[in-house]
Amino acid sequence: MNTSPLPMLPPPARPGDPLGAIDTPALLLELDAFERNLARMQAAAAAAGVALRPHAKAHKCPAIALAQLQRGAVGICCQKVSEALPFVRAGVRDIHISNEIGGAAKAALLAQLALHARMSVCVDHVQQIEALASATRAAASRLDVLVEIDVGQHRCGVDDAPAVLRLLDALGPHAQLRFAGLQAYQGSIQHLRGHGERRAAAALAAERAGAVVAALAAAGQRCEVVTGGGTGSVEFDLASGVYTEVQPGSYVFMDGDYGRNEVAGALRFEHSLFLASTVMSVGNGERCVLDAGLKSLATDSGLPGVWGQPQLHYVSANDEHGIVQCGVDGGAVARPALGSQLLLVPGHCDPTLNLHEQLVAVRAGRVEALWEIAARGLSR
Amino acid sequence: MNTSPLPMLPPPARPGDPLGAIDTPALLLELDAFERNLARMQAAAAAAGVALRPHAKAHKCPAIALAQLQRGAVGICCQKVSEALPFVRAGVRDIHISNEIGGAAKAALLAQLALHARMSVCVDHVQQIEALASATRAAASRLDVLVEIDVGQHRCGVDDAPAVLRLLDALGPHAQLRFAGLQAYQGSIQHLRGHGERRAAAALAAERAGAVVAALAAAGQRCEVVTGGGTGSVEFDLASGVYTEVQPGSYVFMDGDYGRNEVAGALRFEHSLFLASTVMSVGNGERCVLDAGLKSLATDSGLPGVWGQPQLHYVSANDEHGIVQCGVDGGAVARPALGSQLLLVPGHCDPTLNLHEQLVAVRAGRVEALWEIAARGLSR
Incomplete structure (x- = not known):
């Protein structure tokens, strides 16, 4: 049909990009x-x-x-x-x-x-x-x-x-x-x-x-x-x-799984891993659909949490869809807009990393580097 | 320490190999x-x-x-x-x-x-x-x-x-x-x-x-x-x-999940996808441990079955281990030998393929070709 070269897949982000410019689903490291x-x-x-x-x-x-x-x-x-x-x-x-x-x-x-x-x-x-x-x-x-x-x-x-x-x-x-x-x-x-x-x-x-x-x-x-x-x-x-x-x-x-452990001592760790996802469809009811499902995050230790948005509940993972139930806030459904980005906290980090080629390293809301997950898939 | 070149990862199998020569875990297509x-x-x-x-x-x-x-x-x-x-x-x-x-x-x-x-x-x-x-x-x-x-x-x-x-x-x-x-x-x-x-x-x-x-x-x-x-x-x-x-x-x-559907008509399909795995440890009890866990097969639709060995039950998946409970047969535990190969039927094919780079295509007990799972991980 055309003699132009086939497109290459662009990287999910480039150093200096704001978070909102990251092509999703993408794993972020804070x-x-x-x-x-x-x-x-x-x-x-x-x-x-x-x-x-x-x-x-x-x-x-x-x-x-x-x-x-x-x-x-x-x-x-x-x-x-x-x-x-x-x-x-x-x-x-x-x-x-x-x-x-x-x-x-x-x-x-x-x-x-x-x-x-x-x-x-x-x-x-x-x-x-x-x-x-x-x-x-x-x-x-x-x-x-x-x-x-x-x-x-x-x-x-x-x-x-x-x-x-x-x-x-x-x-x-x-x-x-x-x-x-x-x-x-x-x-x-x-x-x-x-x-x-x-x-x-x-x-x-x-x-x-x-x-x-x-x-x-x-x-x-x-x-x-x-x-x-x-x-x-x-x-x-x-x-x-x-x-x-x-x-x-x-x-x-x-x-998410380790985050549910009760910690009593001084040795506390913070969530640094997030899956950036995008709202790709909004239904009529109290749900929205994300572009991140089983192929972007592991669910063996529970479904992901939605970071910083306690009224949103990721309730079901299909292969490439995540169904989010949106709570009612002040009489209205608090549903994120089509195209908006949500950060998810994966339930189990090890098999989630194993799904991705790259980690987008971010600091203060900007992309700092892309790190290769070079041992992904090496299970032999 | 040494000036010899770093080793490369060999392919899991070569055309003509018998099944037993496949380096596991590896996805097989019959x-x-x-x-x-x-x-x-x-x-x-x-x-x-x-x-x-x-x-x-x-x-x-x-x-x-x-x-x-x-x-x-x-x-x-x-x-x-x-x-x-x-x-x-x-x-x-x-x-x-x-x-x-x-x-x-x-x-x-x-x-x-x-x-x-x-x-x-x-x-x-x-x-x-x-x-x-x-x-x-x-x-x-x-x-x-x-x-x-x-x-x-x-x-x-x-x-x-x-x-x-x-x-x-x-x-x-x-x-x-x-x-x-x-x-x-x-x-x-x-x-x-x-x-x-x-x-x-x-x-x-x-x-x-x-x-x-x-x-x-x-x-x-x-x-x-x-x-x-x-x-x-x-x-x-x-x-x-x-x-x-x-x-x-x-x-x-x-x-495995589709295999559990009741089929009444003439349109029946056969299991053609298997994960080849190896017994890497044998305990003292009625268990053995396989080299294939969450990073080699998806468990969202159930744990894998062990093909052709109804007395063996894959009961738990860790990241890189599968625990198999071995049934008792004629008074003795029917436990496969250390190093033996077992074929597993994954519970859900789509996210399982998404974990692997290659499909080892086999026919009549021999490797025929290696096929690239080229779209693995492409979820954007």
Whole structure:
């Protein structure tokens, strides 16, 4: 029909743009709140004398990892081997894969990455050790290995010190695999709402981890690292005396789900992550329709909140539509105008970031930069 | 540490590989079932004398769109303007944006695309018409415009013929915007489980659409196109006498949610989409852990099923873990071995495809091709 070149997709925003000029749906990072979150977590870890190794599965964004390292983080965690690749490419030189891995392809990639960065990984079965031994032998690289122990989540991990010792026997013959310690993560307590309830659950996890550490010490086996903890339990993990390292991720953003946790201490984090959306249709009733649904935000931990507009309720997410129920205010429906922009607070940050290619970094109502979510979709 | 080049992420599979060699998690398309699904829907539309315009939001994959067009589809639907871009790039020349759009950036991109393909879009407000008029004027392009009517979903769309006529008055002065007809989509009936219940609901939607068409005809306004329908209602939409065009999407895959619909007629579709996953940890109890969670499959319409293994139940999805409860068979827990591959049937295909870059097309247990999910993440 035409010889003009095909259009390219323009970026969602350009530095200097006001918020209203952002093409939606787009993920925004409010830099002032984000930077305060980084500073608070780093200060808390430093005060406790515990290393901070933030989890990059929450953000998948090299620019954020570099900001965390610059403030004192000792390295980062990734949840998958492929996820680590863009961080190594961006210059991160210390990455813990906080997970077991299966299959020769993953072990081979990890062994290659270990030529460029200090890499560690979890095991809970001798078969995994053999795969790692074979891959590092082929690549002529070295890996740190952490044994994962189950401290109550009943997901991965071995149950007790004798099981750890059996894995250490299997590690023994492989000089290129170094036992670095234990991973003791309790994911299922992170979202317990009550502060006291969460404290008690974290204490139980730390007690279980401490008991394994003590039994290993009695068997002559020192654990250099005991890593674990998340945003919901970190204040207790830092004070536990058991963890040498914590790996929180969501604190940089504070999603809707974490926002519903009761916080009693001084370690508070702010919402810094928002999904900018546009009112694309207004019905006759008390509803309006946004351009952001299941493909722009994760709903596994609840629907998003509408930031700063308590009379508006996001009540249903279709693939590319969000239905908002508008409250009645002073006898009239308080419905935003067609074309107006609403900011949403996603229910769960990790899988929401995983839907987007870019993070629009904003400060004082203006776009400051676009950050690539380079590890998006890297789940292998 | 090393001067060797950084590793690249290898593809999840290569043509000729057996299924067991696929690096997981990876989305598989079983080509035989897929091709039968395409043929069945095309034959049903042809028999009814209704045009088939499959919805590309379900697959986001140009190779699939081209396969649909080759079998007789008149064009495709996209849900967002940016989503259409890779399809135009792949040579698709007839695309309906089955949605309203907001903002000048989207209208400008649509007007540019209209220089390369016949593009149509929905409206339900005069403000949208003005944005489209301005953008097409600037681009010197032409657009087809469909007025969306609300036939029961209460999402977007105007309510009745007088409201349609008011929008046609606003279209009138803009010669580059052509009224092409109505969109009458009822999304909320697609997953009604009972066949009779779904038939009755589809009849009501068609009746509402038919009444608006008749009222417009009485006012001298012909509707060239009446488009709508989805995989759940398509057999009724085809027989309705109201729809000139249907826009089903999920029939190519048949996800878990559509699989739970009761089917009474001859128009049956098969599961062709699977998520290949690997057992990455085996606990002591009756569980095992897969490497596929919230970042590899959408759970908004339920957790995935485990294909061909009724004793295994995927009971919980974490970000990158899937917990599988293993049933007891003959007194022993029937637990798959560490490292073994399981195929999952995703609960909801559209947002699951939106998590992946590639579709591994397989036939008779071998990889045949890798297809790019080129519109993944394009929600603007």
